[in-house]
Amino acid sequence: MSVVLNVSNVTKCYATYRSNLQRFANWFGASIAPTSEFLASKNISFQVMQGEAVALIGQNGAGKSTILKMVTGTVRPTEGTISVNGRISAILELGLGFNAEFTGRQNIYQAGGLMGFSQQELTEMMPAIEDFAEIGEFFDQPIRVYSSGMMARLAFALATAKRPDVLIVDEVLSVGDSYFQHKSFDRIRQFKAQGSSILLVTHGLGDVRALCDRVILLDKGTVLKDGDPDEVVDFYNAMIADRENAKLSVEQKRNDKGWLHTRSGTFQAFAASVQLLDAKALTPVSTAVVGQKLILRVDVEVKEQLPKLVLGLMLRDRTGHIIWGTNTWHTRQILEKPAVGQKLHFDIAFSCDLGPGSYGFSTAVTGSDTHLDANYEWQDNVVVFDVVNTTRPIFVGSSALNAQIEIVRG
Template identity: 45%
Template sequence: MPVIIANNLGKAYKHFSRRIWRLLELISLGFVQRHTNHWILRGVSFQIQPGESVGLIGINGAGKSTLLKIIAGVTQPTEGKLQVSGRVSALLELGLGFNADFTGRQNVFMAGQLLGYTLRELQDLMPEIEEFAGLGHYIDQPVRVYSSGMQVRLAFSLATATRPDILIVDEALSVGDIAFQQKSFNRILQFKSLGTTLLVVSHDKEAIQALCSRAILLSKGVVALDGTPESVFDRYNALLADPEGTSVSTSVIQGNKVQTSSGNGMAILQSVLLTDPISAKELKVIKVGQPIAAIVTVLVQENIPTLVLGFGIKDRLGQMVFGANTFYTGQTVGPLNAGQVCTYTVQFKNILAPGHYSVHASLVRSDNHIDCNYHWLDGVCVFEVINENLPQFVGSVWNELTFNCEIQNSRDSNDQALPIN
């Protein structure tokens, strides 16, 4: 049975164009309505199974924080139903609510009771909370002398003092310094291995892919996509350049991969082929160390001032292994007129380890797709890398290593060993 069931959830806040209307509506006991509803969420439905790890993605203002607050019980939905089974621990706005005049220890006891712990439980947990936060003698100093990082470290330690059934993480993976980030990430991984259901909000693609096998994309308060982290982040990147989503589309290509396409269409990618530089034959299976020539054909459909080609290779999880664009290589072309065709040849040597990969290509005006996106295409083509005749190696890329070894006697046979003082 799912531990979280959201059925047509909606959340609206009242908007009064005049202050006096709020008072009039209050006096009338709601019989006279003077407000309009500003909807943050509308028609949100999904289910999360026990032990599942789900990422929640969306541009600012998409409704992510509001949805998390509803699930955590901080606020109630305006419409729809929500069913949550089990104890929920939410890492939302870490450190908010601490009393600046109380010591860190006193704040643990005060905030801990608000989280549902008894005084006895907090006394038993205090040594572990203190050790995990790593604040030293500052634990008995007023919170007003803490840095913001110290406050969130203490708040994270308290919120994760015991393993919850459901853990909600809102950008808490970036708390504190690098050492504490790794420490907190490992604790979340430990909870996950023990069966805790995770709901994670982060703009860190690697963190989401490390923790989650599924992601939900929110856009303008509705679920825009529910799928793999790779497909959701591809759609998210497209929405960064086109928040309205008018030019964003998805399709299924080889291997059931979801291909995301976006752009204003002023220039389009007509074809992208991986070929052998000598025979010009198209490659679907590529050897480690093999030279490659990617042939990219672009059709200009409207007059444009500049054209920049971006090209990259993604692994099976959608992480960019390597990539660059012609803006950074100083090879921007333009102006170009409608009807012109540009053919790029991108040459490189395949250093990828055996596995499955996909090609990313994009056409933009400058150094990024947010400024002006002509055409952005993830999963242009899919290919496989094999190792046919090179020595075995480990890792994600290959490099030709040369090992030289010289063997010398430590001393001649007639030499006497010297004592070590």
């Protein structure tokens, strides 16, 4: 695998000068220091291999879009270098370069030219674009009569008409109906399978897990974490929770089976032990049978005076998709002013109606219904267990629906 995109020690600085004359003087050799500088990216380095899909995540203002613009080439880095091996195609905004008075077809020529295609290339690509956009007779009508979804279809069809070596996507896939979103995602996946590298900015953490091999977490213009999707996404979630609290503390470790355990919070109250037990024998369970009655026992210790205490639970599958989750705020079992030093037992009894596979429980000890407000402790994958199917006919998926099939001969 070869390196397709190499970002090395890139810094972007937006400078403000006392007067524009000083800025102009700097172009001609003077070296006048700007009055203030804003560092949008600080010393960022990463590489993207051929066929690799990398997501950039981070909060607003973390510097994600700045990096995409620098990779695209519209914004120049103040320091450092960016080298790209091959053709790059960027979808930073759908519908740029379009003229409202032109038909879809004319706009393809116009905006396609802006992307660097010749008229002849565009003529060759036209049938494929028309086919992919699926806007029918609107293709030959002025785009001012288009709905925003149709505009997005046309723009996406053009932007991805030719497979690039590097595809850059900035949060544009959230437009359009779900059918077209699927189609767009499929096309991106196809490109990836054919060897294109993808660099994507998104806030949909589900997309990250579904599409990306690697995630880079940015914060205040620096790379905070660069690694496997589950690791970085869990870290990011813990980080958002702790943003609200003064004490930031995130611990991550991976167990021998590859499950990642993330623990974060202020630890004013925390789950001292979490166990998965068989409901009858009360013995620990690491492999459960479909339909087995189980109890999740959570022992919470309260270390400081707290106004409220809520226990949240979440069950996720191996890929991180949420199977189930609730908390004691929703079940109206909020504990008001729990005594300091008190130990609380929570027994969650449930039937293991899950499909065969591997699952992990996450727990949250918080002060309200969301873990963003007062996060005492959040633990991802604190209990991990496998489910095997020995009792029921073979089925797939994560839910044991207990369906009955009735056959009537007519």
